[in-house]
Amino acid sequence: MRARPSRLLHLSPVTPAPDAAPLRLVDVQAAVSAELDRIAPVIDELGERFAAAGHELALVGGPVRDAMLGRRSNDLDFTTSARPDETDRILRAWGDAWWDMGRDFGTIGCRKGDWVVEVTTYRSEAYDRDSRKPEVQYGDHLAGDLGRRDFTVNAMAVRLPGREIEDPFGGVMDLAHRVLRTPGTPEQSFSDDPLRMMRAARFAAQLGFAVDPEVVRAMTEMADRIEIISAERVRDELVKLICAPHPRLGLELLVETGLAERVLPELPALKLERDEHHRHKDVYEHTLTVLEQAIDLEPRLAERGDIAPGPDFVSRFAALMHDVGKPRTRRFVDDGTVTFHHHDVVGAKITRKRMKALRFSNEQIEDVGLLVELHLRFHGYGTGEWTDSAVRRYVRDAGDQLERLHVLTRADCTTRNQRKADRLRRTYDDLEARIDRLAAAEELASIRPDLDGTQIMEILGIGPGREVGEAYRFLLELRLDNGPMETDDATAALKEWWAARS
Structure with a gap:
């Protein structure tokens, strides 16, 4: 396992999330080994197919992180040195169904039985400071692809078919600490993609992890950068945060850093001033x-x-x-x-x-x-x-x-x-x-009136129009007041109402 040995010996305490249990490296290793064995029918065969074609392939990102946490998923993300056309050719020879909506970003997907697979070509992206949409540039190395990712716990990979773990940024140790850090400086990461600040809050809520103080400081200083992100992207992150196991952690982080002022200002506004006279x-x-x-x-x-x-x-x-x-x-x-x-x-x-x-x-x-x-x-x-x-x-x-x-x-x-x-x-x-x-x-x-529209028109001798709606609403209020009525009683009440109205 390629983690930094010096850091393995210096674990410092991090404030745990609710019901969080300490993670030991031996448990992490056992969990990932068990998960790799479970998904072996996919990773081993795909790894061999890409290798036979002369390309690298690695399981990457969330599936690796979740494997280390003992979580199971049949949705697997891979990264490869192969270009999209070659990836498409390999997956079509292996899968049951295919899609390429993400081809412009180097991603080809397929389904194989119960497994959903997406394979993305190594990327090295350049960002416009005023837009979160990157200019997609393909890379040639796994380490470069990992370096562009949002947090170290998502910047780990398992090379296939050999199953060697790549961890150039210390994600294993951060996972053991239950802490979120960025692979590079948080300032550069958030400048490249401001939505990552929302993702920090979302991952805190999903994983129950603490957020590194340097990341929190950068989020606070750069909170206004979130304003270049589309409302739809912000909404999607907010939904994932609120539906996470520990939404309070993420929401408090948004308020603490000032991000909530930009995306959900009604929440920090609830911190009403209090004084000694009015409590x-x-x-x-x-x-x-x-x-x-x-x-x-x-x-x-x-x-x-x-x-x-x-x-x-x-x-x-x-x-x-x-x-x-x-x-x-x-x-x-x-x-x-x-x-x-x-x-x-x-x-x-x-x-x-x-x-x-x-x-x-x-x-x-x-x-x-x-x-x-x-x-x-x-x-x-x-x-x-x-x-x-x-x-x-x-x-x-x-x-x-x-x-x-x-x-x-x-x-x-x-x-x-x-x-x-x-x-x-x-x-x-x-x-x-x-x-x-x-x-x-x-x-x-x-709850409905005891007479329908057709009956109302027959009883009152009127055609479709505003009066039928008024009669319907009268009968509905009568139904709410008195409960169900017999047809004769409802008819009598309707006629009495109509006579008084006329």
Whole structure:
């Protein structure tokens, strides 16, 4: 294993991420050996095919890093001395399906059974300071290709078919330390590609790694460089960060370095000033805690709803944004309290505007915005004073986001007063039980009037038009107030409404 021997003997402690276990080099070596044996059907055969054609091939980047961490994946990245046309020829003789959308960047992909493979020609890139798009130049050496990568833990390779590990920048040791460093100076790396600053935060969140102080300093000094990156690229990194196992680590790094001011300014804005006369909960810390509690509650979404298991961006981002309306709505009261009236409505508008700027889909914007807008609705429930009509409206307004609203509302309780926390939990348990009972009796998931449009026109003797819509809305409100009605009763109510309207 080609790591720097002198560094092997001088491991210094690095602040571990939550639930992080120390990594020993012997464990790293055992993990990578086991993973290479598992993927041997791919790496050995491909290595031999490229070697027979006179080319070098190496497993590189994330797959090598993950192998050392004991993580498994069937998506494998390789780098090679072969040019794209020759790579394409070799893969077509081996794989089951092929694609070359990345040919302009030297990348050819294929699928072989359950394996997905991408092979990229050695690259040596030159960057325009005002653009993150590199001018692609092919290289001739593996070390040069590794040197252009973002972090040392991603700048390791396994030469094939011999399985020699290449680690010219000490990635093995950084992985053992659980620390992120750049192969060269962080200033040069971030100047070449400012998106790497976002990736530092994302990898901290994904891997639970600390970030080298020099990298943090460079991120802080160069935060404004992120502004040349497209909104779509920033959005994609932000989504990966928020869906990572430890998003708090990445978000705190974005705030600490000033990057959040450029990409998600609503987050650092939650650090509201406090004084000795007007005290309120730390909104920034509260928000990060709500996010973590929402993550803990995510299994509910798969158990009770139709949301796939795993990280759920919509519920996580709603938790992160639920209080962003507070800075604009904060008011000081003479008795020493602070109010944030209507911060739910204001926050929903702010959230939709930010997500639109980051080029999120309209569906995601509306889903997250709705959750932010409704996150306080439960607090009007009191100790169960809501009528059945109010419960129906709660379900109707939440629509297909009801299960996510349950998660957000429960996560929003961060009080340290155990008695109060238990009371809120029991009260929400009661609300959910009432929803379940009404749902079983009334099909709440698809609340509709007791008469449809055709019946409305027949009963009132009118054709299609505005009046039908008004009648439909009247019947819907009647349904929400009274629950299901017999057809005769609904018909009588409709005629009475029509007569009074006329």
